[in-house]
Amino acid sequence: MSIPMDNSDKLLDAIKTRGVTPKPRWQFKTKNILYWSAYGIFVLLGSVAFSIIIFAFLESDFDLLSYYPQSVFTLLLKLLPIFWIICSILFIGISLFGIRHTKLGYRYSLLFIVSTSIAGSMVLGVAFFFTGGAEKIELILANNIRLYRSVEEKKIDLWSMPEDGFLAGKIVTVGDRITIEDFVGEQWNIDVTNAFIRPGASIKINDSIKIIGKIVDRSTFIAEEIRPWDGRGNQRGQQHRNL
Amino acid sequence: MEIPSSECQDKDDRELVQKALREIEYFTCLYDRYEQKLLRYILRISAFSLAEAEEVLQEVFIKSWRNLNDFDQRLKFSSWIYRIAHNTTISEWKKKKSFGKDREQDMDEELFYNLPSALNLEEEADRHSQIENVRKVINLLPENYRGILILKFLEEKDYNEISDILKMPIGTVATRINRAKKAFINTAQRNNISFTLL
Numbered sequence: 001m002s003i004p005m006d007n008s009d010k011l012l013d014a015i016k017t018r019g020v021t022p023k024p025r026w027q028f029k030t031k032n033i034l035y036w037s038a039y040g041i042f043v044l045l046g047s048v049a050f051s052i053i054i055f056a057f058l059e060s061d062f063d064l065l066s067y068y069p070q071s072v073f074t075l076l077l078k079l080l081p082i083f084w085i086i087c088s089i090l091f092i093g094i095s096l097f098g099i100r101h102t103k104l105g106y107r108y109s110l111l112f113i114v115s116t117s118i119a120g121s122m123v124l125g126v127a128f129f130f131t132g133g134a135e136k137i138e139l140i141l142a143n144n145i146r147l148y149r150s151v152e153e154k155k156i157d158l159w160s161m162p163e164d165g166f167l168a169g170k171i172v173t174v175g176d177r178i179t180i181e182d183f184v185g186e187q188w189n190i191d192v193t194n195a196f197i198r199p200g201a202s203i204k205i206n207d208s209i210k211i212i213g214k215i216v217d218r219s220t221f222i223a224e225e226i227r228p229w230d231g232r233g234n235q236r237g238q239q240h241r242n243l
Numbered sequence: 244m245e246i247p248s249s250e251c252q253d254k255d256d257r258e259l260v261q262k263a264l265r266e267i268e269y270f271t272c273l274y275d276r277y278e279q280k281l282l283r284y285i286l287r288i289s290a291f292s293l294a295e296a297e298e299v300l301q302e303v304f305i306k307s308w309r310n311l312n313d314f315d316q317r318l319k320f321s322s323w324i325y326r327i328a329h330n331t332t333i334s335e336w337k338k339k340k341s342f343g344k345d346r347e348q349d350m351d352e353e354l355f356y357n358l359p360s361a362l363n364l365e366e367e368a369d370r371h372s373q374i375e376n377v378r379k380v381i382n383l384l385p386e387n388y389r390g391i392l393i394l395k396f397l398e399e400k401d402y403n404e405i406s407d408i409l410k411m412p413i414g415t416v417a418t419r420i421n422r423a424k425k426a427f428i429n430t431a432q433r434n435n436i437s438f439t440l441l
Contacts, residue, residue, distance in 0.1 A: 007278060007297075008271035011304050020305055022264060025312040103315050106410035200280065 036107070038098030043120045049088035050125030051134035056081035056151045061158075061227070069164060078158050081151065092117045142152045156183050159210050167221055168210040168229065170201055174203060180211075188221050195223035200231060246272055249408045251420055269290030275305055277321070280398075281328045287393045288329065288386075289336040299335050302329035303328045322407035325400075333386065340402060376436045418431055 050069060060079045068075045095117045099105045105113075141151035149157075159168035160183055167188060169180035178190045190211060192203075201209055208229035214222045251272030254262065259276075262269035285296045289403060306327050314323050324383055394400045394408060405416045 008274040011274055012267065012271060012299055014301060015270075015305060015308055018305070020309050022311045023309060023313070028310075028313040104317070107406060107412055109412040109414050112412075 013200070032103050035098045035101045037115075039095045039102070040172045042095035042098060043117055044124065046088050046091035046095065046117065046121030048125030048137060049084045049091060050121045051128035052084045052138060052151070053081050053088065054125065054129045055134040055138065056084065056154075058231075059151050059155055064158075064166065064212070067165060074201050075158075078154065083149075088121065092121065098212070113116055160184070162188070162215045162221060165212055165214060166210070167213070167215075168208065170208050171203065174205060178203065180209065186219070190220055191216075191220070191222045192226065195226050197226045198227040198228065204227065248275075252277065254371075257316055260311060260314055260320060263308075267308075269309060270304075270311075273307075273320070273324075277324055280321075281324065284325065284328055284393070284398060285332045287397060288390050289332050291332075291336070291339075295339075299332055300328075302335070303331045306331060313382045318407050319404060322400075322404045325394075325398075325408045326410065329390065333390075376431070379434060380427055380436060383434070384423070384426055387419065388426045391416070391419050392423045392427065 020240075049194055064077060064079070065072050065075055092114065094112075096113055099108065099113055100115075138150050138152070141148045142153065158167070159166050161167075162182075167180075167190075169182040169188065171178055172181050172187065173179040176193075180188050180190060180233065182188060195211075195213070196202065203209070203226070210227040210229060211221065211223045212225040214224070214226075216222060247267050251259070251269075254272070256273065256276070259269055259272050263273065278300065282296055282300050285291060285299050285303075286293070289296070291299060292426050303324070307324055310327070322343075339441065374394065383390075384392075391405065396407050400408065402413050406413045409416070411419075
């Protein structure tokens with residue numbers, strides 16, 4: 001009479017019959033390393049996105065919202081770096097996925113992971129911005145991806161809306177009035193009699209300026225405020241004096 | 244080669260894992276150590292019959308064997324194997340439920356009798372009614388609440404172990420236990436079963 005198998009023997013029998021062998025350790029290690037790498041890479045990409053967001057915010061004139069005659073929401077969409085905001089959310093999401101799938105990643109709370117990912121991206125992003133990385137990445141993307149609208153291009157679009165009171169271009173002549181050439185090569189006579197000129201704005205031939213004002217006809221514009229092309233100039237300004 | 248039971252008893256789980264990776268026979272030590280605990284756990288969180296639960300248990304150990312190199316020495320082996328048991332049982336139960344939805348859960352009577360006091364609740368009913376009532380309430384609870392109540396109050400796992408078994412942060416474990424307790428009381432009330440806090 002044969003001795004009945006106990007359960008542990010049945011288990012060994014099943015393992016041997018099915019030919020089950022332990023998966024090699026390197027497979028699990030590799031998987032874990034890949035998840036950690038995904039976390040690291042996407043925090044890094046998040047920092048690139050964040051640095052471009054900083055760049056875009058500094059380049060955007062958010063105070064224009066109070067001058068815009070049409071829907072503020074439409075202008076906000078033009079001003080906000082929507083693409084990069086979406087990218088940074090996506091990158092943080094993927095980094096979250098990565099760390100959650102590491103061996104002990106489940107032990108960290110969602111709040112902890114999200115806040116450390118955001119903090120990491122922000123710190124690296126600020127460093128990246130100050131080393132000029134954001135601008136360089138922007139330039140590379142603008143030169144190589146046809147559909148990509150750079151911060152600079154979006155800025156040009158925004159300041160090429162004379163009907164809405166925003167005009168910009170390079171100064172061609174300076175006198176009682178100034179003449180500028182906009183980004184499509186059109187020349188405009190600018191009445192600067194009552195214009196508030198921000199100190200950062202240089203009214204010299206070949207300098208680029210931004211103008212807030214009113215369109216009179218297809219080539220005449222009354223300036224209410226003049227700003228330098230880069231930045232807003234500072235708050236204290238001067239009324240137009242004899243240029 | 245059969246491993247003498249004294250050799251199994253002398254070694255802790257981690258040592259047995261290392262030994263098993265070299266000699267499969269040592270894996271039976273781990274099987275013997277966890278067989279009854281896991282079988283009881285499978286029966287508690289599902290409504291499998293004993294024979295079905297034994298099949299699931301075998302699957303659990305086969306999966307554990309296949310993934311033995313993934314066992315992280317920073318965890319307790321019991322947490323790791325409970326996790327596999329939990330996931331395998333839930334997955335098998337979900338498959339089975341699709342063609343046996345109305346089946347009553349047939350868990351051990353002690354569980355139903357002891358759960359209210361573990362939850363600091365009491366019911367003025369005789370043993371038989373209490374067992375029936377708790378059975379009814381437990382059956383109505385969502386799986387995530389039922390599982391965590393069983394781990395905490397019947398398997399007597401601490402928060403760290405539950406965190407490792409269910410793969411969730413300790414804070415979430417605490418929150419879910421509280422929610423599960425409330426869900427238990429509310430479900431009981433909705434079904435006209437009144438438990439009072441001790």
